[in-house]
Every structure is written in structure tokens, then in C-alpha cells.
Amino acid sequence: MGTQFEPGDGQIDASLSAVMGERRQLINLAYRLLGSLADAEDVVQEAYVRWYAMSPRQQEAIESPGAWLTRVAGRICLDQLRSARVRRESYVGEWIPEPLPDRTEWADGRQGGATADPADRVTLDESVNMAFLVVLESMTPAERVAFILHDVFRYSFAEVAEIVGRSPAACRQLASSARRRTRASSEVPATSAARRAAVVKDFKHAWETKDIAALIGVLDPDATALADGGGLVNSAPRPISGSEEIARYLVAVSVIVDEQPFHQTILERTVNGQPGLVVQHDGITTSVLAFDVEGDRITRLWAVRNPEKLRPWTSYGKVMN
The missing domain is CATH 3.10.450.50 (Nuclear Transport Factor 2; Chain: A,)
Structure with a gap:
């Protein structure tokens, strides 16, 4: 006997697919904010736990699940960044951001070979190279969140303000301060x-x-x-x-x-x-x-x-x- 579907099941499946389709974007965001892939995955898992803890009616009332998940993940990251400063005071030796696992070989600057499942891998660009991540570590938690959300992921300062808990104008100043830090570290010409x-x-x-x-x-x-x-x-x-x-x-x-x-x-x-x-x-x-x-x-x-x-x-x- 085949599985019976009730009217509207297709809509529910589409909604579920849309929510789960945000995972890659959320991992991308959380890794840049925390410098740890393991912590980023935990943050995204917690964001989804909070989503599914809501009733179907509460979920339906949310106009943009992706924006909601981003706000929740961003706030969790902000809390983690604040506590991380305390934890790292007792860290033994130097703390370096967690390197992204990658099976890709390189030859003469070109990548080749097998890669991980794109859905489970952070998109690689200039905002995840180690030098950039190390600069991010010098920022305050609020600066880092404002800068990454606005300058890297192109969220408006009004949207950033909802996550950071400050005014859009204050978030603009935070991003500007963070931007000066990155510029100071990248004054030398880029090497091919x-x-x-x-x-x-x-x-x-x-x-x-x-x-x-x-x-x-x-x-x-x-x-x-x-x-x-x-x-x-x-x-x-x-x-x-x-x-x-x-x-x-x-x-x-x-x-x-x-x-x-x-x-x-x-x-x-x-x-x-x-x-x-x-x-x-x-x-x-x-x-x-x-x-x-x-x-x-x-x-x-x-x-x-x-x-x-x-x-x-x-x-x-x-x-x-």
C-alpha cells in the first residue's frame, strides 16, 4: 500500500526544503564569526533546534525563515564570541582559528582533485584565508559580527542591528572600525x-x-x-x-x-x-x-x-x- 498524503503536504515539504536549504549559508556565516567549524556546526544545530521547537503556527507566522535563522545564529555566535574571550585567557599557548578540512591538492596555484560535499563545506574565498581570520580575532565580538554580516554577507545595518542589539548607526561605526583593522593588515600588494x-x-x-x-x-x-x-x-x-x-x-x-x-x-x-x-x-x-x-x-x-x-x-x- 502506498503512503497516503494529505492536502498541503507538498507545501509542507517545500517549506521544510527551504528551511534546510539555509544550512550552507548559516555554516558559512558561523565559521567566519567563530573561526571554528565544529563550533559553527553546533551553532547551526542549535538554531534549527529553536526553529523546530516552535509550533507549526508560529513557524508559518515567520515571513522569512532564512532571515529568522540568521538572526538566531548570529545572536548565538555573538554570545559565544563573548564567552570565548574568557575561555581563551586560560588556553594553553597560542590560539589559531581552526583550519577548514579540504582534500584539494594544489599545483602551481591551481586547485585540483576531489572536494567535499558543497553542502557541508564553507565556501572558500578571501574571507576565510588564515590571515583574514587572524585579523578578525583582534576585533571585539560586536565589531566582528557587524563587519562579517554587512561587509561579507551584505546584510543591511538595520538587519545587523537586530542581531547585535544596537542601533543601525552604532553598527555602522562598528563595521567601520573593523574595516580599518582589515585595511591596516592588507596594505601590501597581493601575491598571485x-x-x-x-x-x-x-x-x-x-x-x-x-x-x-x-x-x-x-x-x-x-x-x-x-x-x-x-x-x-x-x-x-x-x-x-x-x-x-x-x-x-x-x-x-x-x-x-x-x-x-x-x-x-x-x-x-x-x-x-x-x-x-x-x-x-x-x-x-x-x-x-x-x-x-x-x-x-x-x-x-x-x-x-x-x-x-x-x-x-x-x-x-x-x-x-
Whole structure:
């Protein structure tokens, strides 16, 4: 016997599809606001829980479910950003935004190979590269929310005001302040994708061969390197400054790794939309490296080693290998 449908079921199915179709947009928003894909997924899940906690009549009274879900997710993110500042005061070592899991290989600045399900992946563009996310960390929670909603997602300041809980004029000032921060960090000319890929490839080769001189040559003299182990694995507890200091540290780490019983592989992978590297020990991802490149030199290096931030990368790596 076939399933019986009541009149109006088609309309309900269409409404459900429209609500669930907002998931990608909400993940995109929440990741940029929080810098953590895991936290972004939790926020979106909570937004949907609140939607389905309403009665059908309450849901029908909402003119735009997408706008409602965005307001709810935005407010949850704002609350999380405020509490995150307190939590990170007790975080062990440096805190780096969680890198987006990506199976995409890069070659000469071009991406190729398999990618994740688009519905479950944050759209990659300039607003998710690591340098941009790090700048966002310097903003106040209200600045970050106002800036991302208006400048990245093009919400009006009236809509932003509903989420932030301030006037449209105040939200305009918040976004303007945040904008100045991003401009100050992006005054240098952009480096082409092909050039970035070539520089990172040179870095990889120099690191694999433990060539200190070559590493120094590919690093800017005033380069900085940060590692995020979260207190769960060994990592540099403070930023390392200077090309020679970074190069010697990397080679020292490689020497220690060579003495271990596991096999290390360094893979060329896209990290937040740009050429990066993924370090695996017997197929388990132990580090994800992102780079900021200016001209022919690496100016900043971020190494995420906290295993809690790398769980999705390990499952991706097993698929690739």
C-alpha cells in the first residue's frame, strides 16, 4: 500500500526544503564569526533546534525563515564570541582559528582533485584565508559580527542591528572600525596564487631536506611562526620570530621526528583557500600549516597541531591515501 498524503503536504515539504536549504549559508556565516567549524556546526544545530521547537503556527507566522535563522545564529555566535574571550585567557599557548578540512591538492596555484560535499563545506574565498581570520580575532565580538554580516554577507545595518542589539548607526561605526583593522593588515600588494604555491613548494622541499639555508631564503627576515597545540601536544609555546630562528626550529623538529617509529608525510593541500601543507604520521594528520606570502617570501606561518581541531583532516587524509 502506498503512503497516503494529505492536502498541503507538498507545501509542507517545500517549506521544510527551504528551511534546510539555509544550512550552507548559516555554516558559512558561523565559521567566519567563530573561526571554528565544529563550533559553527553546533551553532547551526542549535538554531534549527529553536526553529523546530516552535509550533507549526508560529513557524508559518515567520515571513522569512532564512532571515529568522540568521538572526538566531548570529545572536548565538555573538554570545559565544563573548564567552570565548574568557575561555581563551586560560588556553594553553597560542590560539589559531581552526583550519577548514579540504582534500584539494594544489599545483602551481591551481586547485585540483576531489572536494567535499558543497553542502557541508564553507565556501572558500578571501574571507576565510588564515590571515583574514587572524585579523578578525583582534576585533571585539560586536565589531566582528557587524563587519562579517554587512561587509561579507551584505546584510543591511538595520538587519545587523537586530542581531547585535544596537542601533543601525552604532553598527555602522562598528563595521567601520573593523574595516580599518582589515585595511591596516592588507596594505601590501597581493601575491598571485601561482607565486604563493611556488613559495610554499620551495618551503616544503627545504623542510624535507633539512636545508636551513634554503629555509632562511624562503622566509622573510622578520617572519613569525605560531603553533597551536592547545596544551595537548608539544608545540612552540610562544611565537617564533626571525627567519633563522624559525628555520632552526623546524629542522630540529624534523630531526626529532626521524627518531620516531612512525612514517611522516608532508602533503600539499589547500588550507582555507590557499596553498598549505598537511603533515601526517602513518596517515594521521598531526599538523596543518597555513602561510602568508608577500612577494617571494613567507611572512607568517601558522601551524595548527591541536588534535581536537584536526579530527576532520585525519578522516579526509585516510580517504586521500
